[in-house]
Amino acid sequence: MSLFGQDRSFLDALGVQDRRALLAEGAPRTYEPGDVMIRERDTTTYVLALLSGWAVVSVETERSARLILALRGAGEVVGDQAAVDQGSRSATVTALGRVEAVAVSGVRFRGFLAARPHATSLIMRQLSTRLRSSDIERRSLASGTVLQRLAARLVELAERAGRRADEGIVLELPLPQHDLAAAIGATREAVAKALRLLREQDVVRTANRTVIVTDLQVLLLLAQGRGQPPGTRPPEKSPPAV
Template identity: 30%
Template sequence: MVPLEVSSDERRAWQRLTDEEQAALTACGHVRTWQPGEILAMQGSPASSMFVIQRGWAKITATNYRGDNAPLAARGPGEIVGELAPISGLPRTATIQAIDEVRALVIPGARLRGVLQRRPRISEELLRTAAIRLQQSDRMRLESGGSDFTQRLAAVLLELALQYDPDWQARTSVDLNVTQDDLASYARVSRSTLIRGLDELKRRQVVGTARHRVTILRPAALRDLAAGTPPTEPP
């Protein structure tokens, strides 16, 4: 199913907090910068901190028991990441890696738990964020399982667009900072199959591609393809 609108609840988590709640979290953290490719947090490591991305983009990936590494999501400015592990006290289940230069507020787990005890509404918003992301993950798995690959790819791109811009209303173009290898993993296909699918979407002038970037040029046409409806031809 292709989402028709973006719920206000899907706005980035930091933006849903009040000024007082943001100030409380900021006061117990510090700001750090990572260069492209650097690791903010490693899968399996102790859950020492939560991160609030202020600038740049981070990729969330996980490795299964067979050693296969796959992207799970991309998070940008205003997103809170790595929030569940400090609360649960369990090792991290995913790796957070900088795509470009990332600046983030780092909040140590012990201080985070103290703030959550004093301000339970922040806990509610973190829980809401986790629920939204679980729904996104479920939709991604659902959309990547269809038999028509052009339709599957269109649906996966729409879901990624909502990750990159939660306020996106599918009326304007949007850039996705994603490599072809990662996009192939999202869509559960080989890289060669992905390239053929992207070539078809480019032929229809629905998307454009550059190094580590896919641009959705005609959102309405991409939505039609994702729904299995022939899109209108470009003017």
């Protein structure tokens, strides 16, 4: 399962001239932390090209719980599915911090793709990657323990948004506990319990919306379902809060 997109973002893969052409089609927008950039089930079709900052992609489950599907950063585009198929929005996109973006109308975005087969291929590849990631996510929610799913998320955040320091790997993209819970389909209480277990065994340290991974190897084994913190019993499986 993965919160992040492909290693190379859509804007980077476009090339300089095509990237400039796409950005010239839109208008700049700035979002503050917590601002809803795109809302699930809306019928708008504009696309947002992210220039800086991070955004959270989430959906509302049948039980009215929030499930985080992905994190999107600079160089990526969001809202492209509705722009291409002109259907309703499939997810909500919320600014995690301050986000600078360029908004391109659905009509202009489709015109941009029509004139550039390479860009169309990149979008189709992006949609395919996200669909495969969604399939993997469903399997994880059905079979993984809360501890295993949390460990996998923390490993991914450490590898993709971590900064090495003397005390360990500091996650540069801090998510509060309720967002960590929403990112693994669990309750906040279950995530707090799993974090406490990891802290007690000095696998991670936490403080004021900051997580420091102190033992990445143990965390990786937990994510793979191949180990557990020393001196603990194997965790019981917990049904996902979805």
